[in-house]
Amino acid sequence: MKKTTLSYHIIRNVVLFCIGLFLVIFYVYYYFTRNTIRDHTNENAIFLADNIVNRIEQVLTSSEKNPELVAKMLESSFLDKDSLISFMKSMLKGDDNGYGAIIAFEPNFFPDKGEYFAPYVFKQGDSVSYNILGDKNYEYFYMDWYQIPKILNAPYWSEPYFDEGGGNVLMTTYSVPFYTYKNGVRTFSGIVTIDISLEWLTKIMSEVKILNTGYAFLLSRNGVVIAHPNKDYVMNQSIFTIANENNQPAMRETGRKMIQGQSNFESAGFSSKYKTGTLWINYASLPSSKWSVAVIYPDKEMYASLKEMNIILVVLILVGLSLLSFVIYKIVSKLTAPLKDFAESARLIAAGNFNVKMPQIKTEDEMKDLHNSFSFMQKELGNYMINLKDTTAAKEKIESELRIAKEIQLSMIPHIFPPFPDLPQIDVFAVLKSAKEVGGDLYDFFVIDGNKFCFAIGDVSGKGVPASLFMAVTRTLVRSISDKETSPSVIVETLNKSISQNNDSNMFVTFFLGILDLSNGILKYTNAGHNPPVIIKSNKESVMFEKTKYIPVGLFEDFKYGELSLQLDPGDKIFLYTDGVSEAEDCENNLFGEDALMDAIRMNINASPRELIGKMEEKVSAHVNGFSQSDDITMMTIVYNG
Structure with a gap:
């Protein structure tokens, strides 16, 4: 069996204890730091999502006021057909977020204007232009922005769309139905709309920064991607088509919750062309439009700083253990150095040299006690050996006499x-x-x-x-x-x-x-x-x-x-x-x-x-x-x- 030293045993036991202690400390540190990082990042994601919701709601709510006012004025006969365009131009100039506005009347509402009459004003540079919409190629009263609020009998934010016959831009429309009285009966007469360009939404979403690659995206009430860092998704994909393409049931379930207007914070194992791995997602609903905004970021990035700190901490622990082992080795070697001299003295005493000189100990500690004990043992062994020689001689004499007695005894009996x-x-x-x-x-x-x-x-x-x-x-x-x-x-x-x-x-x-x-x-x-x-x-x-x-x-x-x-x-x-x-x-x-x-x-x-x-x-x-x-x-x- 390989010989080991006292220094080795002391260092091993101390280092093993320190390793156990460091592991406990490291686990506690890791547990609380991980939770703190997660909670802090989650709070930041919630704040970002709420901030996006508030900014979008502020724009949408502001844009809702003008068409609602126009609808009331039309119902009160405050506006006639001849002053509509000039009023709409002045209304649109006062709306920084509006791109265009339209008052679309029911077919043949004005007999002299024909079947189609939908004055449409829109911003063009610094001026406001207008068109009169409606013909066989653009039957506006069959479009969603017209039909849905008419059926719902309530204002409605449409799904984002590209208006080819109107603003020729990607927009969403806020539609407000208005009514007039004919023969004393309140009758649906048309729709007042305002078009909101989605370019400002893209700007708001692109400003969201969380961790390294975290981002925000926006879904319509049907789950269509309105804003996303991946431009290929915008208006071409819904969260459900993306989930199906990547075989991600968790993403599909999250999309279902989002279009239902739920707000939540959860993690899921998403995998797509844009992002893979475990992702954290915080989503919230926009009350006015029923759209849903989500802030998403990778789990591994959230804990990246913790991983770096863990590596640094492990390196520091290893360096500390090495220094501790070195210091303990030096201290123990110095303290136990006399033990080698005592061991050599003990071997010489065991060999019969009872006059060997013991190592000198100047400190008043256990080593001094050991020195005194060895000196006492040395003295007593010397005396014992002197007595042992006498005892051995006497014993040999007795044994000799007993052998003779045995021989005499056996000689007395017949043999x-x-x-x-x-x-x-x-x-x-x-x-x-x-x-x-x-x-x-x-x-x-x-x-x-x-x-x-x-x-x-x-x-x-x-x-x-x-x-x-x-x-x-x-x-x-x-x-x-x-x-x-x-x-x-x-x-x-x-x-x-x-x-x-x-x-x-x-x-x-x-x-x-x-x-x-x-x-x-x-x-x-x-x-x-x-x-x-x-x-x-x-x-x-x-x-x-x-x-x-x-x-x-x-x-x-x-x-x-x-x-x-x-x-x-x-x-x-x-x-x-x-x-x-x-x-x-x-x-x-x-x-x-x-x-x-x-x-x-x-x-x-x-x-x-x-x-x-x-x-x-x-x-x-x-x-x-x-x-x-x-x-x-x-x-x-x-x-x-x-």
């Missing part, structure tokens, strides 16, 4: 097999494995009077040196007493009295003693609290010895022990063991147990004493699976051959 080559009646094999250097388990066997085989096994309470000494005393006493007595119960009672006297350590030993008469196979035995041995009969049956109630040796001086007898047949075996076998534990504290012990015996019932003990060792070893044992393991197998 040459077969032990009695000249006694074919008997075969014996035994093992003793101490949990520590020396232990308290014991086994012994010897011949009394030439034909009696005495054997014993025991387990001293406690572990280590005290138990081994107690075991040595027990073995010595057994051999000494057996020279005079051949009764197992007497031998055990005598042993108990000897051990119980002056037993200040309160140690005891579980003990099994048996004496086998080799001439007849009679076994006499006494069990003083020890695990009952297993007898393996020549007919392959294996059972444990009968359990007794006798207590271990060394507890009560005057305790009386009894003895039992058993007839052995040629080929019978006796398996003796200590509790280190049956109570052997695995890593989960599961005991080997007497059932497993009996199963192992039955599986190897024909084995020799050495083979049986070897198989038993394998079973116990497999059970503990390397787990360290706290008790000695002792086993002995005897075969009576008869």
Whole structure:
């Protein structure tokens, strides 16, 4: 794994924290700035749309007054046919926005004038000219500007049109119906109009500037484009034809709302030859003409300045993080420089140089505390090593003595097999494995009077040196007493009295003693609290010895022990063991147990004493699976051959 420095970890953590903090700040800044830009731009668009509406309405409302006045005068018979033209000329001169005006009478209204009579005055340079309109090629009373207000019985702004027979310009007409009384009946008599050139509308619309490419356009009440930056659209397209050509349902829906006279602010994904992408559009209706004006601008331009600011901010953040990392690196490197010296000193101390000089620290801070701690550690390690040498020498001496003690202990018990080559009646094999250097388990066997085989096994309470000494005393006493007595119960009672006297350590030993008469196979035995041995009969049956109630040796001086007898047949075996076998534990504290012990015996019932003990060792070893044992393991197998 690649080594990293403390400076790296500090810089990384600080920079990661700063990045997280900057991201939060950037998000908050971006969110509020974006909303502010959007709201400000939207307010500007609303203002522009309202301003356009007001300017157009001002012109249209002003132009509505003269034809409405003329209509009233005609109804009141204030004007006669001879003074019409002069009055209309003076009216048109006083209207800065008017291009032309007409009073179109119903057919044959003046019989002497014929079927058509429509005086039309129009501006031509600085003067006002006039024409009398109406003939077979220009039947004005069939035109929309005449028919619609007549049918509606109300003033009406016409759809923009190109008047080929009149003003010969693109215009819109405001038509006001007038009435006269014939035979006391108010009768429709004609239309008074004023024509408004759309050139001034184009000027107003072209003055609208919002963002870089934002613009305004004007629709008629039927959705026809009246004013637009793209001249090809003007009077040639409606918003619906444009939407159909570009397959834009959103544009079609917006156009529907506009011609319905709605006012709204919305965004949509428009795409056309003139503008593509997400566009914001604010539209408003003109009350008098029912036209609709819209201010439109691209979403990406609205946030262009925000994008630039974001780039600048990101660059500043990156530069700031770089400078911050550099400054932190310098500061941390300076503050942690002594750590390298401390690390080198620690390596030298670990190598055994306890007199290495520590780095000097002049500041009164954590580094000073570290210096003092290292100095204290250096001093204590030096003292510890001095003490360790003495302790190691003493320990080696003790271990040497324990090894000698173990050798002495093992030399005290029989360890040459077969032990009695000249006694074919008997075969014996035994093992003793101490949990520590020396232990308290014991086994012994010897011949009394030439034909009696005495054997014993025991387990001293406690572990280590005290138990081994107690075991040595027990073995010595057994051999000494057996020279005079051949009764197992007497031998055990005598042993108990000897051990119980002056037993200040309160140690005891579980003990099994048996004496086998080799001439007849009679076994006499006494069990003083020890695990009952297993007898393996020549007919392959294996059972444990009968359990007794006798207590271990060394507890009560005057305790009386009894003895039992058993007839052995040629080929019978006796398996003796200590509790280190049956109570052997695995890593989960599961005991080997007497059932497993009996199963192992039955599986190897024909084995020799050495083979049986070897198989038993394998079973116990497999059970503990390397787990360290706290008790000695002792086993002995005897075969009576008869």
